[in-house]
Amino acid sequence: MDAAELYHERTCIACHGAYGKQPVMDEYPKLAGQAEAYLLTQMKDIKNGYRTNAHSVAMQNVMHLVSDEEIAVLAKWLASLSE
């Protein structure tokens, strides 16, 4: 599965919208064009419970679907998207 498929399959699109640019709520961040290292750290910290503030705790209940390898693929892809 490529990154764009993963982004759909692992439900990221449900909150962050198409290409990480259209969050469904203003409380969710835009992701497109953020630095790869930042995206990688945030996804891992949310998955591992190091970040649980605000709506990130909801995301933690999705991250069991996403392997660390897939996190890396998603981070690289999202960082590559124009903002």
Added chain:
Amino acid sequence: MDAAELYHERTCIACHGAYGKQPVMDEYPKLAGQAEAYLLTQMKDIKNGYRTNAHSVAMQNVMHLVSDEEIAVLAKWLASLSE
């Protein structure tokens, strides 16, 4: 003090770079164009210690400089900037 001055005066620029677009490290997020509500929540959660993951704990040691009113001014300004 207007938002742009606050952004300098309260040292935000030190990590997030000019206009919140050029983080000095890939571990810090770009801020320009993020949704106002998201920015507001994250700044408050970091200030209040609800978010301490990765480098946000360093930011907590800056946020004592920033009042809640100033947080609101910064969030509005950053959200208004083109990405």
